Amino acid sequence: MPATGHTERGSADLAEIYREFARPVYGLCLQMLGSKEAAQDAAGEVFARLPRALGSYDTTLPMANWLYRVASNYCLDLLRMRRREERYLADEPVEALPVASPEPSPLANLEDAEQRKALRSAIAGLPDKHRVPLVLHYFNGLDYDAIGREMGLKRGHVGTLLFRARQELRRVLSGPSEGVKP
Amino acid sequence: MNCVSELTLGMFVDGEVNTMEAESIRSHLAGCVRCRTLAAVLREENRALAGAVWELVTEPEQWPAAAPQRHAARYALAAIALVAAALAIPLNGLSEQLPSAVSWLNPFSLAGHWNITTAAAAYLASNLAGLVATVVNFIGGLLLVLTAVVAALLYQRLAANRRPVLACFALLAFVLPASAVTFRTGQHIVTIPKSEVIDQVLFAAGEHVLVDGTVNGDVIAFAQVVEIRGTVKGDLIAMAQTTEVRGVVEGNVFTVAQTAAVPGQIRGNLYVSAGMVRLETGGVIGGELFSGSGFVNLNGTLQRGASIYGQVATVAGGVGRDVTFHGMKLILTDEARIGGKVTATVPDASLVSRASAAVVGGGVTTKISKRESQWRKPRHYFWLAVELLGALLAALVFLWVAPALLQRSVTALGSYGRSLGIGFVALIVTPIGVLIAAATLVGLPLAFIAAGIWLCAMYLAKIVVAGLIGQSLLRSNLEKKRDWLLAMLIGLAILTAVFQLPFGIGTAFHIAVMCFGMGALFRELHASRRPV
Numbered sequence: 239m240p241a242t243g244h245t246e247r248g249s250a251d252l253a254e255i256y257r258e259f260a261r262p263v264y265g266l267c268l269q270m271l272g273s274k275e276a277a278q279d280a281a282g283e284v285f286a287r288l289p290r291a292l293g294s295y296d297t298t299l300p301m302a303n304w305l306y307r308v309a310s311n312y313c314l315d316l317l318r319m320r321r322r323e324e325r326y327l328a329d330e331p332v333e334a335l336p337v338a339s340p341e342p343s344p345l346a347n348l349e350d351a352e353q354r355k356a357l358r359s360a361i362a363g364l365p366d367k368h369r370v371p372l373v374l375h376y377f378n379g380l381d382y383d384a385i386g387r388e389m390g391l392k393r394g395h396v397g398t399l400l401f402r403a404r405q406e407l408r409r410v411l412s413g414p415s416e417g418v419k420p
Numbered sequence: 421m422n423c424v425s426e427l428t429l430g431m432f433v434d435g436e437v438n439t440m441e442a443e444s445i446r447s448h449l450a451g452c453v454r455c456r457t458l459a460a461v462l463r464e465e466n467r468a469l470a471g472a473v474w475e476l477v478t479e480p481e482q483w484p485a486a487a488p489q490r491h492a493a494r495y496a497l498a499a500i501a502l503v504a505a506a507l508a509i510p511l512n513g514l515s516e517q518l519p520s521a522v523s524w525l526n527p528f529s530l531a532g533h534w535n536i537t538t539a540a541a542a543y544l545a546s547n548l549a550g551l552v553a554t555v556v557n558f559i560g561g562l563l564l565v566l567t568a569v570v571a572a573l574l575y576q577r578l579a580a581n582r583r584p585v586l587a588c589f590a591l592l593a594f595v596l597p598a599s600a601v602t603f604r605t606g607q608h609i610v611t612i613p614k615s616e617v618i619d620q621v622l623f624a625a626g627e628h629v630l631v632d633g634t635v636n637g638d639v640i641a642f643a644q645v646v647e648i649r650g651t652v653k654g655d656l657i658a659m660a661q662t663t664e665v666r667g668v669v670e671g672n673v674f675t676v677a678q679t680a681a682v683p684g685q686i687r688g689n690l691y692v693s694a695g696m697v698r699l700e701t702g703g704v705i706g707g708e709l710f711s712g713s714g715f716v717n718l719n720g721t722l723q724r725g726a727s728i729y730g731q732v733a734t735v736a737g738g739v740g741r742d743v744t745f746h747g748m749k750l751i752l753t754d755e756a757r758i759g760g761k762v763t764a765t766v767p768d769a770s771l772v773s774r775a776s777a778a779v780v781g782g783g784v785t786t787k788i789s790k791r792e793s794q795w796r797k798p799r800h801y802f803w804l805a806v807e808l809l810g811a812l813l814a815a816l817v818f819l820w821v822a823p824a825l826l827q828r829s830v831t832a833l834g835s836y837g838r839s840l841g842i843g844f845v846a847l848i849v850t851p852i853g854v855l856i857a858a859a860t861l862v863g864l865p866l867a868f869i870a871a872g873i874w875l876c877a878m879y880l881a882k883i884v885v886a887g888l889i890g891q892s893l894l895r896s897n898l899e900k901k902r903d904w905l906l907a908m909l910i911g912l913a914i915l916t917a918v919f920q921l922p923f924g925i926g927t928a929f930h931i932a933v934m935c936f937g938m939g940a941l942f943r944e945l946h947a948s949r950r951p952v
């Protein structure tokens with residue numbers, strides 16, 4: 239049996255994994271799903287499925303990357319189920335986008351903890367369709383193709399979503415004076 | 421080349437453009453300060469975003485503080501289980517060696533059970549009377565109003581199908597007569613004076629409930645002392661430290677008490693669970709006596725038979741028919757006049773003492789209650805098989821009726837701390853809720869429904885846990901119903917065997933399994949009502 243190595247260490251490993259990753263897995267689910275309750279349930283579910291999922295774990299990869307991927311995949315499943323009717327993952331028309339001006343970006347100059355906190359809460363406040371690809375890209379390190387595959391989108395659309403997310407964050411962070419929504 | 425759009429530049433920075441495009445953007449950047457600056461800004465933004473997302477995920481602000489508590493709860497549970505096991509194992513083993521004088525302290529003996537039950541009941545009766553009264557008054561009214569409001573709202577909303585609502589109304593109408601109840605509650609003594617006649621059901625709670633007058637309906641009483649001096653035409657239901665019938669109860673008496681005394685008359689049967697039961701000289705019970713009590717003294721007249729489970733029973737009066745006794749010691753004094761036969765099941769023949777002048781019409785039969793290992797009896801295996809088969813059938817029905825719920829409950833079991841917590845609460849809180857709802861009478865149907873669900877859940881809990889055990893042994897995803905059944909069979913067989921473990925271990929497992937399974941079930945029932 240190929241997975242014997244894991245199963246023997248099984249329960250001890252699982253406890254170890256839980257201790258180490260319960261918090262970030264919950265955090266990931268929170269960012270993916272946007273609600274505390276759903277995140278708690280999802281994180282619980284991820285760990286509940288772990289014993290079986292471990293069978294497909296490739297030991298050459300870091301555990302963290304694999305586990306985060308399992309968690310984000312599970313959340314994507316949930317999102318798909320949740321939003322089947324709303325079709326939020328469907329393509330939306332890509333407009334001609336303006337050429338940006340190289341002004342100093344409010345995202346790039348985070349000098350103090352206060353500003354970083356503001357960015358974090360701005361991200362947390364993004365709508366799902368912007369926050370989810372952002373998390374997949376910046377946390378799970380997925381490229382556009384992979385995100386597209388996971389979310390059922392074309393890669394161009396992924397680029398657009400990330401671009402819009404970034405614009406929205408700039409708008410929020412640059413304060414209410416410039417906060418005129420296009 | 422013209423300046424590139426921010427979108428394209430963003431993709432370039434992310435390494436998401438093809439080599440040709442990348443080459444042309446690179447050459448453009450070499451000559452365009454504006455785009456070069458923008459690219460630098462985008463890279464900077466990427467770093468900031470990656471940092472922020474990382475912090476958001478790894479240090480979630482709303483990380484439930486329950487995490488450390490969960491550990492604490494787990495340790496606490498483990499500690500409780502350990503202490504219980506530590507107590508259970510020697511005590512259970514010792515229970516046959518304990519001197520009978522202290523066996524009432526042993527929580528595994530019958531006497532111990534009664535002692536604990538009656539002490540708990542007396543405690544509840546003396547301390548909770550006031551509270552129960554308030555709660556009953558409040559909840560009773562509230563339930564009535566709530567039911568009416570909900571029914572009215574539903575009636576408005578369900579224009580299409582009003583039948584269920586009409587059924588609810590019918591139920592309400594069915595319940596309403598029950599609200600023909602007279603409530604008498606008080607901090608200290610609650611008296612129905614000699615001159616008073618109550619035509620309805622009397623619900624009384626206080627420190628001391630004294631019925632000196634006449635109640636034409638039933639009497640339901642919670643108190644430290646419940647004393648009937650007058651006449652109760654219906655039944656008496658009493659939970660008290662002391663229940664005393666000095667007057668007349670024309671119906672049956674149901675009581676849980678520390679001491680139950682009958683110097684007066686009960687025309688019906690007496691059903692009693694008490695530390696001490698006394699049918700005093702001059703006292704009469706017209707019907708039968710069913711007693712699960714520590715000590716029973718029959719000095720008065722019992723017109724029919726007696727079924728007594730308990731520690732010691734003394735018959736020093738008249739019994740019209742048979743006496744069946746299971747316990748430690750049966751004494752028939754010189755004054756005993758028993759019309760039927762006496763069947764005593766005691767640990768030793770010397771524990772039935774019959775005075776020479778005692779009259780027993782049908783003779784005395786003594787059975788020795790030697791504990792023979794149940795494993796030697798084929799009957800035991802038969803019933804085990806029946807139990808297993810029944811559970812399997814229930815699993816089949818469960819699988820057929822609510823496959824998704826069963827499967828998800830099995831998976832939800834994995835997060836065991838939570839399931840255990842929820843299950844434990846459900847196991848304890850539901851009966852309390854049912855009792856309170858039932859005490860209001862108006863909430864009686866609700867209580868029945870809740871009790872039904874609770875009993876079903878207790879049974880299904882085993883099935884859910886069996887599913888998990890079978891699933892983890894088979895190491896498969898159990899796609900087909902056949903796989904599920906096989907998993908169930910394996911799981912149930914293991915559980916049935918484990919529940920048979922001696923020294924209270926099996927029982928402890930049974931309770932744990934009920935907690936786990938019930939918790940998972942309720943969690944999933946709750947979750948299935950959420951849109952996620």
